[in-house]
Each structure stands twice: as structure tokens, then as C-alpha cells.
Amino acid sequence: MASIIGKSVKRVEDKRFLTGKGNFTDDIVLPGMTYASIVRSHHAHAKINSVDISQATAVDGVVAVFTGTDIANAEIGGVPCGWQVDFKNGDTMKEPPHPLLVADKVRFVGDAVAVVIAETAAAAQDGAELVSVDYEMLEAVVQGPDALAADAPLVHDDVPHNTCYDWELGDKTATDEAIENAEHVTKLEFVNQRLIPNAIEPRAAIGHYEEASEKYTLYTTSQNPHLIRLLLSAFVLGLPEHKVRVISPDVGGGFGSKIPHYIEEALMVWCSGQIKRPVKWTAERNESFMTDTHGRDHVTKAEMGFDADGKIEGLRVKTVANLGAYLSTFSTCVPTYLHGTLLQGLYTTPAIHIDLTAVFTNTTPVDALRGAGRPEATYLLERLLDNAAREMNVDPAELRFKNFIPPFDGVDQPGYQTQVALQYDSGNYQPVLEKALDMVDYQEFRTRQAEAREEGRLLGIGFSTYIEACGIAPSAVVGSLGARAGLYESAQVRVQPTGKVSVYVGSHSHGQGHETTFAQVVADKLGIAMEDVEIVHGDSESVAFGMGTYGSRSLAVGGSAIMKSIDKVLEKGAKIAAHKLEVAETDLEFANGQWTVKGSDQSIGFGDVALTAYVPHDYPEGLEPGMDFSSFYDPANFTYPFGAHIAVVEVDPETGKVKLERFVACDDVGNVINPMIVDGQLHGGIAHGIGQALYEGAIYDESGQLVSASFMDYTMPRADDLPMFELDRTVTPCPHNPLGVKGAGEAGTIAATPAVVNAVIDALSPFGVSDITMPLTPERVWKAMQTQTKEAAI
Amino acid sequence: MIPSEFEYCRAGSVEEALDLLAQKGPDAKILAGGHSLLPAMKLRLNSPGAVIDISGIGELSYIKEEGSHLVIGACTTHGDIAKSTLLSEKIPMIVEAAAEIGDVQVRNKGTIGGSLAHADPAADWPASLLAGEAEIVLASSSGERTVAAVDFFQGLFTTDLGENELITEIRLPIPDAYxxxxxxxxxxxxxxxxxxxxxxxxxxxxxxxxxxxxxxxxxxxxxxxxxxxxxxxxxxxxxxxxxxxxxxxxxxxxxxxxxxxxxxxxxxxxxxxxxxxxxxxxxx
CATH class of the missing domain: 3.30.390.50 (CO dehydrogenase flavoprotein, C-terminal domain)
Known part of the structure; x- marks a missing residue:
């Protein structure tokens, strides 16, 4: 049987998704179910004087109304933060409470004030409209740097200067010296704008308390149901964990926004306990815009110093990260341990220092968004490199070749120790850029670009060579950095008596295609058909434990846990096979689902061995019956995918509109199980990254109103905005996990953004433009040309 | 995304629609393709007491030559206009404007009359209708009148359409051959x-x-x-x-x-x- 690893097997989950037969949280209807509508603040910052629910409770069909006072009286804790970052002076970060409903004051547009529960969703909404809140308006603070001003309004009265923490990483003295002594310093001050994740499925939650068993079930749109159960039971509601079941059924995309534990999850469970009936809440799209955690929102000043030969001597970064109104579950680690630690990039920079301040503002909480910190790091590095190349009159590709870390496989050569805490596992960086340059036909492009300029046409090319840290993470390492959870994964392989296999995985799939990729691995290793493998995920009752899906970790960590259980299956299977064939285990070899006596035609199949394990009549002495193995896998290191992305654009000189002409990428994600799925992940990621460069961006006005709270106002990238992506890859296996895989879910997003922006800046090089604030809307590009033209004229 | 409660009425003819409009008064809204009205209702930006559905009135969906004019029924969809060879030959900008509206689904449901009545300042239709010197036919239970496009559009979401009037037709003079x-x-x-x-x-x-x-x-x-x-x-x-x-x-x-x-x-x-x-x- 030929291996199905490395084959583009069609996704087994697509049939149900494409025929409308998926089972999403909002599809679930329970007997006696009620519906919740949440009353949300229309103000960014206001004191709550009183909440009048009398008209709402009078609405026909309204079952109950709860307010922040009810939550406070019930002494329910807020939703906690999962990662502790300390101030430079050692003080613990500021962690103001985030209650399920607020009682004292609202802190962003969308903050939850009350919940109305009714027999129908319509009645709940009618009731919610009639809850009357008396607000006393307060001045709002919206932008990160403004939060630090001496006279800035305080989002939380007990958090001075709105500062959650300040933080640094790297060698400050060495970096200051390196920049001071550099032959050339490239500087860039920029905003990495706030993005809204916009998963296709809005968030939803159903709380279901069953009086007879005193059990609580939460159905939720989560990327990590077990983590939600842990936080919900131990930290928020104080429920016994074994009496709480969390189910994440089919989930329509997450991109990080479905990692955090949200107030609505705990609120639905608590409300169900109060009214003794199931309660369902499904976000409306404008609630998604307002309350799904946002991403990015950094204001950064960066300097990169070079020697006379163009070697990078030092990198100095100062960033203000806007965390929004409250701490979301992993908000604190994104700008620090997922951003500062990536500033080495692919380069041999000997001195790096980052100084970062994380602040509260009257905006939606910020957390991980596809790439989470790594896109911000990559944007910073890659923009600096292309700008430096232009300033020093060096080719941007050449500048990168000059600074790449030399190849190392992590086996014969050690991993690469960065200046910013991480040790890269394996890498070979030059070939990805060489390949990408060939694909784009770089020299031909430069000729074409020069000719086009003669005709007044503006063509540009932009580069991005990136690295990311995936497969998060060794628990001890992240624990030492402040994580309040381990980051291992679990997998149980249950061989059924007929030889069919059920695999229970902690990794949740919400678009990644785990049911296909994991089944390919299991089928291949056990030598059985893919149809004989079922991947089960998303239910805390059936899956032992799981840390969930994010940080491109599922195959590297979850897949490795599966491999551990498969090894145990094969080990036991060999004992049974040896017994049945009356030979020693060492005389057997396993291939294509058969144990065969070496050098003979005597063999026994996987199915027969499975049946024997459950019908152990003729069975090895002392061996337990059954064939069901559970494993936990805690990775030895992160994994480090890398690659080179190149964008080619044409800018309309009259309107500033950017047309993306080509997008070329050569990625190295380690070994590949399903090339089609990996390419699909890259396509989606690249589209997302292009979205940030050209289209997307949350817009708040000065009073803290979210102006871009609908698809009429927030631009998502669409198919007709994008060219056909041209992809290729190299393969540098991960040396420390059994599949040699690195992860592919975020690569495109991390890499694409600076490539596109660099391309536009290159197109505008006749105007001497060095930066345009993202997204590069036609107006901003046009204005950049006007400003520079006028200056040139003077 | 759930509208407030409203009464739903379905009109089978123009006459019936006008009667309903007269009966239900200013609190009624006409529903044609629904691509402007329904989102506004779902967001509760608009909460009419009654909705009069005219989408089933076949007599309001046509594109034809009538003497010196090309006439378009108010319930004709953007999609049908975009595909019209008659319009494409005589007044191509009308077809081009229709093809620029929304996406396929919007064009297949949305109607020219609905778009004009809504008068979104960023809608595609008005430019080509103004340049084409179109006239808009408005009917009410008390009769019919014709308004030049240039007089019809009065401001942001504001038109000359009276409370008990229905747009029935758009008339475009057939331009000179050159x-x-x-x-x-x-x-x-x-x-x-x-x-x-x-x-x-x-x-x-x-x-x-x-x-x-x-x-x-x-x-x-x-x-x-x-x-x-x-x-x-x-x-x-x-x-x-x-x-x-x-x-x-x-x-x-x-x-x-x-x-x-x-x-x-x-x-x-x-x-x-x-x-x-x-x-x-x-x-x-």
C-alpha cells in the first residue's frame, strides 16, 4: 500500500459543510430552551447610575432579566487572564476584573450591562431594547499612546497611567551601542493597526443546567473547550469540574478570536442555573464586530543599524500595545512572548532590544489574531529591511542574503540561539528566497518596472522573509514565562474490536481539516483505510483533555500525541501478533497493516489482532485485554517554519488604488501530510495578510465609537481583489517531533502583509515615500504621492 | 437581526398595492427586492408597522420600447437590466450601471424601483438616470404623475415620492443614433x-x-x-x-x-x- 502521507486527500469534513449539514452551536435546539439578548453599552466610557428593567420584564415572553448588580450580588468572579507578565521592576501586571455584566461603569462600546432571557429570540431582543440604563458620560481614551498621557482618563480607577505592565527583552546596552556606532540607521515609526477577526460563524453559547444530575453543559464556539471548562469551573463560577461538560461542535473559523474565555460563556451557564432551563445566545454580526477580541494595535518606533557592508548590527524597538478595556485570556503574552521573542527574524543581528508598554483603553479587548505577535514582529523587520535597502542603495534580496542565519538542521548542527530567548529548531533560509526570486523572475521584473516608469506607470515589488514560532509549547518554558497553563496536547487511540479506530484529540478543528490530516496519519501508521478512522474532538466528555488549537500547533503537538498512542498500539499489537504466529516479537515486521514473520509469508492483519485483543481466548499470558491508549505530548521546543513571500503591485497614479498583480511564496513548514490542506491554509493566510496591508482596520472615533462595525464599513479582502497565488515549498523537517512537521496555519498572514506594503512603497519610490499607514487605502496612497510631489516641487 | 413586529401584506396587482398603501397609511413600507429595506428592519433602523410586498406583481417587471422611449417596470431586477440587449444597444450606460450594483445575488433580487425609492446617496442608479434624462412614473390611488429624475432626487434618502405613492415605471428617451x-x-x-x-x-x-x-x-x-x-x-x-x-x-x-x-x-x-x-x- 502506498503511503497516504504527502497526498492531497480531499477533506472528509467538506461534504457536511458544503451540503449544509454541519452541526454548529446555533443549530442546537434543546427541549425547553430560552434565548438571551445582551444589553450592551453604546458609550465607550460612562458611569452607570441605574439600570431600569421594569419595562423589559413586562414584555410578553420575557423569562428573566439580570444586571451587573445581580452578578455582583452572586459574588461571581470575572473572566481571568491566562498569562502573567511582570513589570520591569518585578511587580505583577495590573489585572482589573472583567465581570460577566458590569455594574459600576462601562469601558467600551459593547460592554455587557444586562441580559434578557425570553421564550424566543425576538422577545429577548424586544426586551433588551426596553432596558433603560442611566449613564453619566466620561471622557474616553482610544489610542494606545494617548492612554499614557498624564491627563488621560483612567479606564480602571485603580490602574495608574492605564498601564497593565511595562516589559523589556534583550541587551539594552549592547543594542544602544550598536545603533550608536552603526554606519547607517534605518528608522521607522508606524502603526500596526487594529484588526477585527470576522470568523464566518458568529460566536454563540448555550448554557444547560440539568437539575437531576446537577450537571452543567456549555455548548460554545471555542477553539479550546477543555481550557474553557477549566476556567469556567475553577475560576469564574466555582463549579466542580467533573460536573461541567463543554462541547465545541462544528465551529466556523476562529483565527484566534475563539481562544479566549468570554463572559457570554459563563453568563449562559450561570443563567441556566438560575432559571433551570437551557439558555442560548448567538451573537449578531455587529456584536461580533464589537465584542470578538480584536487583534494587533501596536504603535512602534524601530531602528535598525547596519555596518558599511550592510550587515545588521542592532535592532531597537519601542512599542505601545493597546490591550483594550479588559484583559482577554492570552492578551498579555501576544505583544511580549509572541512578538518580542521573534525580533531575531532570519538574521544574525547580534544586538536586539525591545521596550514595550501595554495599556488599557476604552476599546474592545485585544487578543491573539492569526499570527498573534509574530505578524507584528515580521512587519517591523521586513519593512525596515526593504527601507534600509532603498536608503543604502542595495538590492533588498541581496541585503537579506547577506544577513541570513547559515543553515542548521538541529541534529548534526545545534539549534540557533537567538538574542531574544528562543532557540530555532532547524532552518535553511537562503533556498526559500532563491526559489521565490526565480518564481517571480526578479530580473525581468526590474526591467519591466523601469520600462513602465518611463510610461508613467507605477509597478513595485516587495519582499518578506519571515520566521514564526509555532507548535506552542514546552510547558516548563512557557510556565517560566508566565503562562498559567501547560501547553501539551492529548490523544487517545481506541482500536475497536473490528479494527476500526476512533481517535480522541484535544486539538479542536474549526476549519483546519484535522479530521482529514489526522486520519491520514493514523491510517498510514496503522496500515488501514482512512475510512476506518474517526477523529473525535470538541467534547470534554469524550476527549481526555486538550489545550486546543492555536499557534499552528495541532499537527506538531496534537499530531505528536497521536503518534505516541499509535506507538503504544503497535507495541501491544506486536505482542498479540507474535503470540498468534508463535514467534518472537523481534521476528516480526509491521507494514501495510500486517505483522509478518520476517522472511516468510506468515502474517496476521491489524483487524485480527484487534479482535484478539477484545476476544482474548488465545492470548499472551499476563497481557491486558483491549487496545485503547491515551498519551500526552509536551513538546521539547517550539517549531520554526519560515519562508519568502514576494508581492508585485501596480498603483494607479491618479487614484492611488493598488492592484495586486502577483503574489509568490516559497514556504518551509517542515514535512507536509496533506499538500492541498497546507496550500489552502497558506492561501487563506495570505489573503488575511493582504487584508491587513490593503483593506482591513478597525476605526474608532475620538469618543470611542466603533465606526467600522459592519461589513459595509470594514473591508474584508475578497476573491476578486486577489491574484492567483503562486506557491512552492522547501522541506526542512522539524528535528524534535515524530512527524517532522512545523505548522502552516499562520504563515501566510505573518508573511504577506509587509511584502504587499513594501511593494507599494517600492512602486512609489519615484516619490521618495518611505511609509504609508496601513491599510493602504487608495486615498492614503494618493495622499502620499501628493505630499511628496509637492515637496519635490518646492 | 430580528425586526420588530410588523404586519405583512402581499399585493397581487398595482391596484391592490395602492389600496393597501392608502389603507395602512404612512407607517407602511413597500417591499420589492428587499435589499435596502430588510437590512434596515433587521437592524431596527426602520420599524414599519406594515410591509406591503409587491415582489409578486408580474406586471411591474418589464423592459420594452414604447414609441420614443425605453420603459422599465419598477420591479425589474438589476440583473434583468444588466442582461438586456435592448438597453445595451440603445443606452449602454444603463446596462453598465446595473452590472456595477452589488453582487449576483443582489442583482437578482434588488429592483430598480426599490433602489430609487430608497435613494441611498451612494447608489449606482441615479447617475445614469440623470444623464439619460429619465422620468419616473409615480402612481397613487388618486392617479399617476411623471417626475423628471432631476426633480425626483431631493437629498439624503429623500425623494419626491409621496407617502401613498408607488414607483411603477422608469422612462428613458431613446437617444439620437450618434x-x-x-x-x-x-x-x-x-x-x-x-x-x-x-x-x-x-x-x-x-x-x-x-x-x-x-x-x-x-x-x-x-x-x-x-x-x-x-x-x-x-x-x-x-x-x-x-x-x-x-x-x-x-x-x-x-x-x-x-x-x-x-x-x-x-x-x-x-x-x-x-x-x-x-x-x-x-x-x-
Whole structure:
């Protein structure tokens, strides 16, 4: 049987998704179910004087109304933060409470004030409209740097200067010296704008308390149901964990926004306990815009110093990260341990220092968004490199070749120790850029670009060579950095008596295609058909434990846990096979689902061995019956995918509109199980990254109103905005996990953004433009040309 | 996304629709394709007491030649207009405007009458209807009247349509044989409505521009015919220079809108660029 690893097997989950037969949280209807509508603040910052629910409770069909006072009286804790970052002076970060409903004051547009529960969703909404809140308006603070001003309004009265923490990483003295002594310093001050994740499925939650068993079930749109159960039971509601079941059924995309534990999850469970009936809440799209955690929102000043030969001597970064109104579950680690630690990039920079301040503002909480910190790091590095190349009159590709870390496989050569805490596992960086340059036909492009300029046409090319840290993470390492959870994964392989296999995985799939990729691995290793493998995920009752899906970790960590259980299956299977064939285990070899006596035609199949394990009549002495193995896998290191992305654009000189002409990428994600799925992940990621460069961006006005709270106002990238992506890859296996895989879910997003922006800046090089604030809307590009033209004229 | 409670009425004929409109009073809204009304109702920006559904009135869906006019029934979908060979031959800018609206699903449901009644300042229709000197037929239980497009649009979401009136037909004079027209658009990237939509229709004789009609949508709160541009070119033989000069006069007489997709300054600039592009396309 030929291996199905490395084959583009069609996704087994697509049939149900494409025929409308998926089972999403909002599809679930329970007997006696009620519906919740949440009353949300229309103000960014206001004191709550009183909440009048009398008209709402009078609405026909309204079952109950709860307010922040009810939550406070019930002494329910807020939703906690999962990662502790300390101030430079050692003080613990500021962690103001985030209650399920607020009682004292609202802190962003969308903050939850009350919940109305009714027999129908319509009645709940009618009731919610009639809850009357008396607000006393307060001045709002919206932008990160403004939060630090001496006279800035305080989002939380007990958090001075709105500062959650300040933080640094790297060698400050060495970096200051390196920049001071550099032959050339490239500087860039920029905003990495706030993005809204916009998963296709809005968030939803159903709380279901069953009086007879005193059990609580939460159905939720989560990327990590077990983590939600842990936080919900131990930290928020104080429920016994074994009496709480969390189910994440089919989930329509997450991109990080479905990692955090949200107030609505705990609120639905608590409300169900109060009214003794199931309660369902499904976000409306404008609630998604307002309350799904946002991403990015950094204001950064960066300097990169070079020697006379163009070697990078030092990198100095100062960033203000806007965390929004409250701490979301992993908000604190994104700008620090997922951003500062990536500033080495692919380069041999000997001195790096980052100084970062994380602040509260009257905006939606910020957390991980596809790439989470790594896109911000990559944007910073890659923009600096292309700008430096232009300033020093060096080719941007050449500048990168000059600074790449030399190849190392992590086996014969050690991993690469960065200046910013991480040790890269394996890498070979030059070939990805060489390949990408060939694909784009770089020299031909430069000729074409020069000719086009003669005709007044503006063509540009932009580069991005990136690295990311995936497969998060060794628990001890992240624990030492402040994580309040381990980051291992679990997998149980249950061989059924007929030889069919059920695999229970902690990794949740919400678009990644785990049911296909994991089944390919299991089928291949056990030598059985893919149809004989079922991947089960998303239910805390059936899956032992799981840390969930994010940080491109599922195959590297979850897949490795599966491999551990498969090894145990094969080990036991060999004992049974040896017994049945009356030979020693060492005389057997396993291939294509058969144990065969070496050098003979005597063999026994996987199915027969499975049946024997459950019908152990003729069975090895002392061996337990059954064939069901559970494993936990805690990775030895992160994994480090890398690659080179190149964008080619044409800018309309009259309107500033950017047309993306080509997008070329050569990625190295380690070994590949399903090339089609990996390419699909890259396509989606690249589209997302292009979205940030050209289209997307949350817009708040000065009073803290979210102006871009609908698809009429927030631009998502669409198919007709994008060219056909041209992809290729190299393969540098991960040396420390059994599949040699690195992860592919975020690569495109991390890499694409600076490539596109660099391309536009290159197109505008006749105007001497060095930066345009993202997204590069036609107006901003046009204005950049006007400003520079006028200056040139003077 | 759940509208407030409302009464639903389905009209089988124009007469029935007008009766219902008279009965239900100012609290009633007409539902045709629903692509403007339903989102507004779901967001509770609009909570009518009654909705009168006219989408089933077959007699309001047609495109035909009637003497010196091409006439379009109010319930004709954008999609049907975009596919009309009759319109494509006689007044191409109408077909081009229809094809620019929304996406396939929107075009297959949304109607020309519905869009006109809603009068979104960024809608595609007004520019080509103004440049095409269209008339709009309004019916009520007390009779019928015809209003020139230029008088119909009165401001932001505001038209000459009376509370008990229904748009039944759009009438376009068939232009002279030596007429060319086009609709060009710079779209708002999220909604794909017009930031600037420019329609131009030019009739030429003996090499000079006899009649020039240029109109904009998206630029100002009310769509408008831009007579400064028209007059700059009328009676002239077209050249790069006078096209440029005419386009430079675009949007000078109106209050230009600004928003986070396009400031006043940029929109004004785009109006000039798109006026020139429209004129060039027609005169090439």
C-alpha cells in the first residue's frame, strides 16, 4: 500500500459543510430552551447610575432579566487572564476584573450591562431594547499612546497611567551601542493597526443546567473547550469540574478570536442555573464586530543599524500595545512572548532590544489574531529591511542574503540561539528566497518596472522573509514565562474490536481539516483505510483533555500525541501478533497493516489482532485485554517554519488604488501530510495578510465609537481583489517531533502583509515615500504621492 | 437581526398595492427586492408597522420600447437590466450601471424601483438616470404623475415620492443614433457602493459634441447633473485638452461628502478623474 502521507486527500469534513449539514452551536435546539439578548453599552466610557428593567420584564415572553448588580450580588468572579507578565521592576501586571455584566461603569462600546432571557429570540431582543440604563458620560481614551498621557482618563480607577505592565527583552546596552556606532540607521515609526477577526460563524453559547444530575453543559464556539471548562469551573463560577461538560461542535473559523474565555460563556451557564432551563445566545454580526477580541494595535518606533557592508548590527524597538478595556485570556503574552521573542527574524543581528508598554483603553479587548505577535514582529523587520535597502542603495534580496542565519538542521548542527530567548529548531533560509526570486523572475521584473516608469506607470515589488514560532509549547518554558497553563496536547487511540479506530484529540478543528490530516496519519501508521478512522474532538466528555488549537500547533503537538498512542498500539499489537504466529516479537515486521514473520509469508492483519485483543481466548499470558491508549505530548521546543513571500503591485497614479498583480511564496513548514490542506491554509493566510496591508482596520472615533462595525464599513479582502497565488515549498523537517512537521496555519498572514506594503512603497519610490499607514487605502496612497510631489516641487 | 413586529401584506396587482398603501397609511413600507429595506428592519433602523410586498406583481417587471422611449417596470431586477440587449444597444450606460450594483445575488433580487425609492446617496442608479434624462412614473390611488429624475432626487434618502405613492415605471428617451454613453465607478471597497459614480452620454454631429450629459452619484448627498462639465464640452470638438478642462470643472457646484473611505478633498479629486475617464470612454 502506498503511503497516504504527502497526498492531497480531499477533506472528509467538506461534504457536511458544503451540503449544509454541519452541526454548529446555533443549530442546537434543546427541549425547553430560552434565548438571551445582551444589553450592551453604546458609550465607550460612562458611569452607570441605574439600570431600569421594569419595562423589559413586562414584555410578553420575557423569562428573566439580570444586571451587573445581580452578578455582583452572586459574588461571581470575572473572566481571568491566562498569562502573567511582570513589570520591569518585578511587580505583577495590573489585572482589573472583567465581570460577566458590569455594574459600576462601562469601558467600551459593547460592554455587557444586562441580559434578557425570553421564550424566543425576538422577545429577548424586544426586551433588551426596553432596558433603560442611566449613564453619566466620561471622557474616553482610544489610542494606545494617548492612554499614557498624564491627563488621560483612567479606564480602571485603580490602574495608574492605564498601564497593565511595562516589559523589556534583550541587551539594552549592547543594542544602544550598536545603533550608536552603526554606519547607517534605518528608522521607522508606524502603526500596526487594529484588526477585527470576522470568523464566518458568529460566536454563540448555550448554557444547560440539568437539575437531576446537577450537571452543567456549555455548548460554545471555542477553539479550546477543555481550557474553557477549566476556567469556567475553577475560576469564574466555582463549579466542580467533573460536573461541567463543554462541547465545541462544528465551529466556523476562529483565527484566534475563539481562544479566549468570554463572559457570554459563563453568563449562559450561570443563567441556566438560575432559571433551570437551557439558555442560548448567538451573537449578531455587529456584536461580533464589537465584542470578538480584536487583534494587533501596536504603535512602534524601530531602528535598525547596519555596518558599511550592510550587515545588521542592532535592532531597537519601542512599542505601545493597546490591550483594550479588559484583559482577554492570552492578551498579555501576544505583544511580549509572541512578538518580542521573534525580533531575531532570519538574521544574525547580534544586538536586539525591545521596550514595550501595554495599556488599557476604552476599546474592545485585544487578543491573539492569526499570527498573534509574530505578524507584528515580521512587519517591523521586513519593512525596515526593504527601507534600509532603498536608503543604502542595495538590492533588498541581496541585503537579506547577506544577513541570513547559515543553515542548521538541529541534529548534526545545534539549534540557533537567538538574542531574544528562543532557540530555532532547524532552518535553511537562503533556498526559500532563491526559489521565490526565480518564481517571480526578479530580473525581468526590474526591467519591466523601469520600462513602465518611463510610461508613467507605477509597478513595485516587495519582499518578506519571515520566521514564526509555532507548535506552542514546552510547558516548563512557557510556565517560566508566565503562562498559567501547560501547553501539551492529548490523544487517545481506541482500536475497536473490528479494527476500526476512533481517535480522541484535544486539538479542536474549526476549519483546519484535522479530521482529514489526522486520519491520514493514523491510517498510514496503522496500515488501514482512512475510512476506518474517526477523529473525535470538541467534547470534554469524550476527549481526555486538550489545550486546543492555536499557534499552528495541532499537527506538531496534537499530531505528536497521536503518534505516541499509535506507538503504544503497535507495541501491544506486536505482542498479540507474535503470540498468534508463535514467534518472537523481534521476528516480526509491521507494514501495510500486517505483522509478518520476517522472511516468510506468515502474517496476521491489524483487524485480527484487534479482535484478539477484545476476544482474548488465545492470548499472551499476563497481557491486558483491549487496545485503547491515551498519551500526552509536551513538546521539547517550539517549531520554526519560515519562508519568502514576494508581492508585485501596480498603483494607479491618479487614484492611488493598488492592484495586486502577483503574489509568490516559497514556504518551509517542515514535512507536509496533506499538500492541498497546507496550500489552502497558506492561501487563506495570505489573503488575511493582504487584508491587513490593503483593506482591513478597525476605526474608532475620538469618543470611542466603533465606526467600522459592519461589513459595509470594514473591508474584508475578497476573491476578486486577489491574484492567483503562486506557491512552492522547501522541506526542512522539524528535528524534535515524530512527524517532522512545523505548522502552516499562520504563515501566510505573518508573511504577506509587509511584502504587499513594501511593494507599494517600492512602486512609489519615484516619490521618495518611505511609509504609508496601513491599510493602504487608495486615498492614503494618493495622499502620499501628493505630499511628496509637492515637496519635490518646492 | 430580528425586526420588530410588523404586519405583512402581499399585493397581487398595482391596484391592490395602492389600496393597501392608502389603507395602512404612512407607517407602511413597500417591499420589492428587499435589499435596502430588510437590512434596515433587521437592524431596527426602520420599524414599519406594515410591509406591503409587491415582489409578486408580474406586471411591474418589464423592459420594452414604447414609441420614443425605453420603459422599465419598477420591479425589474438589476440583473434583468444588466442582461438586456435592448438597453445595451440603445443606452449602454444603463446596462453598465446595473452590472456595477452589488453582487449576483443582489442583482437578482434588488429592483430598480426599490433602489430609487430608497435613494441611498451612494447608489449606482441615479447617475445614469440623470444623464439619460429619465422620468419616473409615480402612481397613487388618486392617479399617476411623471417626475423628471432631476426633480425626483431631493437629498439624503429623500425623494419626491409621496407617502401613498408607488414607483411603477422608469422612462428613458431613446437617444439620437450618434449617442454614446457609459457609467464608470470608483467603489467603496467594503460596501461596493459608489464613492464616485459618473455617467456620461454624448451625442455628436459633424465631429462636435452636440449634447453632453454628465451626472454623478456618491459625490454629494444628492445625485446631480454636472452642468459645468456639460457646458465646457458642448459645441466643442473633443480633444484631450478640452476633455481635461471639462473634467476639471467636476463637482464644483456641490457640497462634496467625506467619510473614512474618501475625504471631501479626495472625493472631489476622484470626481474629476472619473469625469475624464467617462468622457474619454465615450469620445474614444
Amino acid at each position: 449617442t454614446k454613453s457609459t457609467y464608470v465607478k470608483f467603489e467603496q471597497p467594503a460596501s461596493r457602493f459608489a464613492i464616485v459614480g459618473c455617467a456620461a452620454s454624448i451625442t455628436r454631429s459633424n465631429g462636435s459634441c452636440d449634447k453632453v450629459r454628465v451626472a454623478f452619484t456618491g459625490v454629494s448627498s444628492t445625485p446631480f447633473r454636472d452642468q459645468a462639465v456639460e457646458q465646457a464640452l458642448e459645441g466643442q470638438a473633443p480633444s484631450d485638452d478640452n476633455i481635461e478642462a471639462a473634467a476639471e470643472k467636476a463637482a464644483m457646484s456641490v457640497e462634496v461628502m467625506g467619510d473614512h473611505f474618501a475625504s471631501q478633498e479626495y472625493r472631489k479629486h476622484l470626481a474629476k478623474v472619473y469625469a475624464r475617464r467617462a468622457l474619454q470612454a465615450v469620445l474614444s
